[in-house]
Amino acid sequence: MTRRINAAADSYYVYRPMLDLIGFTEGTDKGDGYNETLAYGAYTGGDVNLTEMTLANLDALQSQMLKHPKNKLNSSACGRYQIVRTTARKIRKDLPDRYPATRKFDKECQDEMACYLLGIRGIDKYLAGRLSEDTLINNLAKEWASLPTTAGKGHYGGQHAAVSTLKVRSVLAEVKRRHAEDQPIETVEVSVEKPVVPEKVEQKVKEKSNWLTWLTGGGGLSTIGLGWLAGMDWQAIVAGGVVLVVVLLLFVLLRSQIIAAVREIKAEVG
Structure with missing residues (x-):
């Protein structure tokens, strides 16, 4: 069930249902959420306070995770949305002014990065009617392995999707509904010629x-x-x-x- 947050208090109100779904499917919401790391701290020596780390500190931590001898998955997933080092570095490279090394990997930063990834995968094109829902779902499954493709399974071999495709569709419907709330309705006056009868x-x-x-x-x-x-x-x-x-x-x-x-x-x- 997606959480409903007041739009005035949430900068990501439109995308929040999708963000909440990812937090659920990635398994981080049942753990430490924004402070969760891959395998619940198995490769970081226990719990860490990610939201107080700078992006430079995060990069260093993820590098250590990749070197861990028991990390057979070769993953450095961190935070509520399990962003890996390669992805974090790409985001910082794309938007260096937005994500300097000194910026903290706090809740705002993580939400923002996740929304950026949603945009890269086409959610804004979908909301504008320029991308099909099926294409978006398959794109999202490539970004988050816990999400299903339209076939109902994970995009990557051996990866189990945590929810059904129908669930993703219902969440996207809510995102679309929220997006429509703030869209202005334009009324266009159309003149229609009518036969005029003199008085x-x-x-x-x-x-x-x-x-x-x-x-x-x-x-x-x-x-x-x-x-x-x-x-x-x-x-x-x-x-x-x-x-x-x-x-x-x-x-x-x-x-x-x-x-x-x-x-x-x-x-x-x-």
Whole structure:
């Protein structure tokens, strides 16, 4: 289980789940953590206070470890993340101003070095979406022998992976989640062209509809009345009236539909 530390108090909050996993798989967290050496002090004559040593002192200690007659592994792994002499020297060579010989190998230094190694293996490219998770997992297995490859075993022959690949994936998911917390969300306004209906369209429709209504309504009825006064056949007058009523209803319906359509368009545009 990874430890959750307040982001404001932890400079490596984003990477902390991965750092904690390495501390677990390397077996150092069950020992002295940041002060742990390979085989729990077997090649250093017992416990040592690594966090109070300078990087120059660390280099000297690791050289002694490599000379130890019982060190069949030929390893000089030190600290919570079991950084060997070759790796420590390379980091110091890459960043001499950051890691002078006088700097202490304290918790801050060890966390920083481990994060540098995570970066070398591609974790930042992974977080940026430029490196696949499988590639990152296999890269990390090359840096820390206790981590598994995507095949579920250690990268180096005879090396047993301390956790499953699924566990590594879950930890990386947490790293990705933490990374996303501080990423700004950019909102981009996208203009979409919409058909614009002039304000006077609805009024024009009403005017025309009113005119047609008058024509087929009031005007039509007047015509029927005049025909009656003029002595037209009552059957012809009735037939004409029926036609006018039907036409009137059609235009009233058409008028309502036109106005409704215009309002709907204006609402969408508005």
